Amino acid sequence: MATKLSLNNLHKSFGRGKANPIEVVQDFSLDIRDLEFLAVIGPSGCGKSTLLRLIDGLIPADSGSILMDGRDISNKVGGEGRGMVFQSFDLFPWRTTQANVEFGLETNGVPKSERTGIAKHYIDLVGLTGFEHSYPHELSGGMQQRAGFARALAIKPEILLMDEPFGALDVQTRDILQNELLDIWQKEKKTVLFVTHSIEEAIYLADRIAVITPRPARVDRIIDVPFERPRTEDIKSRPEFLEMRQEIWSILKEGIKV
Amino acid sequence: MTKSHILFLNVTGIVMFLLLWEVGGRIAGENLLAAPSIVVFEYIRLLFAGDMLRELVGSLRQMFVGFGLACAIGMPMGALMGRIRLVDALVHPWVSMVVVTSAAALAPIFILMFGTGFEFRVAIVFVSSFGYVTLTAYHGARGIDPKIIDVARSYSTGPVETYRKVILPALFPYLITGARLGLVHATRAMVMAEMFVLVGYGGLIFQTGQDLSTAPLISYLVTLMFVSVGANMGLGWIGRQLAPWYDSKMSAG
Numbered sequence A: 001m002a003t004k005l006s007l008n009n010l011h012k013s014f015g016r017g018k019a020n021p022i023e024v025v026q027d028f029s030l031d032i033r034d035l036e037f038l039a040v041i042g043p044s045g046c047g048k049s050t051l052l053r054l055i056d057g058l059i060p061a062d063s064g065s066i067l068m069d070g071r072d073i074s075n076k077v078g079g080e081g082r083g084m085v086f087q088s089f090d091l092f093p094w095r096t097t098q099a100n101v102e103f104g105l106e107t108n109g110v111p112k113s114e115r116t117g118i119a120k121h122y123i124d125l126v127g128l129t130g131f132e133h134s135y136p137h138e139l140s141g142g143m144q145q146r147a148g149f150a151r152a153l154a155i156k157p158e159i160l161l162m163d164e165p166f167g168a169l170d171v172q173t174r175d176i177l178q179n180e181l182l183d184i185w186q187k188e189k190k191t192v193l194f195v196t197h198s199i200e201e202a203i204y205l206a207d208r209i210a211v212i213t214p215r216p217a218r219v220d221r222i223i224d225v226p227f228e229r230p231r232t233e234d235i236k237s238r239p240e241f242l243e244m245r246q247e248i249w250s251i252l253k254e255g256i257k258v
Numbered sequence B: 001m002t003k004s005h006i007l008f009l010n011v012t013g014i015v016m017f018l019l020l021w022e023v024g025g026r027i028a029g030e031n032l033l034a035a036p037s038i039v040v041f042e043y044i045r046l047l048f049a050g051d052m053l054r055e056l057v058g059s060l061r062q063m064f065v066g067f068g069l070a071c072a073i074g075m076p077m078g079a080l081m082g083r084i085r086l087v088d089a090l091v092h093p094w095v096s097m098v099v100v101t102s103a104a105a106l107a108p109i110f111i112l113m114f115g116t117g118f119e120f121r122v123a124i125v126f127v128s129s130f131g132y133v134t135l136t137a138y139h140g141a142r143g144i145d146p147k148i149i150d151v152a153r154s155y156s157t158g159p160v161e162t163y164r165k166v167i168l169p170a171l172f173p174y175l176i177t178g179a180r181l182g183l184v185h186a187t188r189a190m191v192m193a194e195m196f197v198l199v200g201y202g203g204l205i206f207q208t209g210q211d212l213s214t215a216p217l218i219s220y221l222v223t224l225m226f227v228s229v230g231a232n233m234g235l236g237w238i239g240r241q242l243a244p245w246y247d248s249k250m251s252a253g
């Protein structure tokens, strides 16, 4: 399968005044295949958000390169086929759902007449029909993340970067949104890079899982997830699922000890 | 406490204050402290006599020019100071200077520079409210959640668009707060300045201060208080109308 996004030897450290700079991402290399669902899993604080911010161009890498379909996008901030769903939703509180979803379209210069329809389409897709004119403070956490998801989808990104999008939600909402995400992913045909620290979530959602080491973040191992699609809740109780969970858990534990 | 409890306590407080004032007024006599029972009648008389409202409207008009200028310059400038270090370093010292300088101390210089008319009052009102408007916007801009800026960058939003579509709306609650603070100070400064040069509403207050009865003086002060409180509430109301999310944002911090 073709490579969609290729991360080559990314390095990132943060200066800390007089103390030694902290190495957060070190020699990070990973190829994300076209249209795959790749989960990146690692313990809290290991540098997952930093990695996504590097990929989205929000912070510059110290060295290394990022290639999208072979073209170098290392120094491009945002855009370029990348769409980000943020860890804490981060909707604009002064915009309604509709206006939040239209934000990226506005920036891309899509005329008003087209924006309305496109935004409406994605609002319906994520199940927020009827809440177009609600402000974020009038939405539940789950609904806010749906809106954040629609906002990212609306610009029709080739690759979706998702930073623990369900991390701040309760378990039930999380399960529902996981299934909806899979549905939408099948419909929209996109490459997804999904960051999480939940092992179950990674196995349930992904085609492949990149397990990363605690700070500095590096790819420790890549695991293929064999379960057929569409996935249903019952795979979570299969012995293979539990075995895989155990395997990833021990890899993570090993990493933490070192 | 429920809303009605609070309202009840508010009213009780006011009634107690009025009673104390009435008792104090009876003891002190009208030429020291006119009691509310006397002030009420005097107030109604002044309302119909016309001087009070005419001077007030005239003064407020000029005040709004100075205050409007302070907002028009202070708000965008505070926002820029909060976001761009260079601008901050350049103008922060003199903005701070404006804030700590009392308008009363500047009045004599302004009289020399501008005379005692329109320009004088505009200048006094401007310097007394400009600092509050600017610094509130500045602190708001500094406190903007960097994550929300990241969202804009993630969609490749340019700097001008980010300023217009993200920074200014994020600042909105602070702009309203700054305007409310600025307006209170503008009103005070205007009256004070007018007392220097004996014009307008402040002039009226000063001259009435020479009267035998304190009832008209107190009436003028009450009107001034109504105007301040009313304008302050009005700005809050405008804030909520323009931005339905305003209250939620303010209570969330």
Ligand SMILES: Nc1ncnc2c1ncn2[C@@H]1O[C@H](COP(=O)(O)OP(=O)(O)OP(=O)(O)O)[C@@H](O)[C@H]1O
Residues within 6 Å of the ligand: A014, A015, A022, A024, A042, A043, A044, A045, A046, A047, A048, A049, A050, A051, A164, A197, A215
């Ligand atoms: N701008 C920054 N300046 C200094 N240090 C930073 C900065 N951003 C991140 N770090 C450090 O990098 C490390 C990794 O942070 P990051 O947010 O990427 O972790 P994470 O894996 O996303 O954690 P979580 O699962 O809790 O979201 C942390 O130790 C953090 O202190």
Ligand SMILES: [Mg+2]
Residues within 6 Å of the ligand: A048, A049, A050, A087, A163, A164
């Ligand atoms: Mg994170």
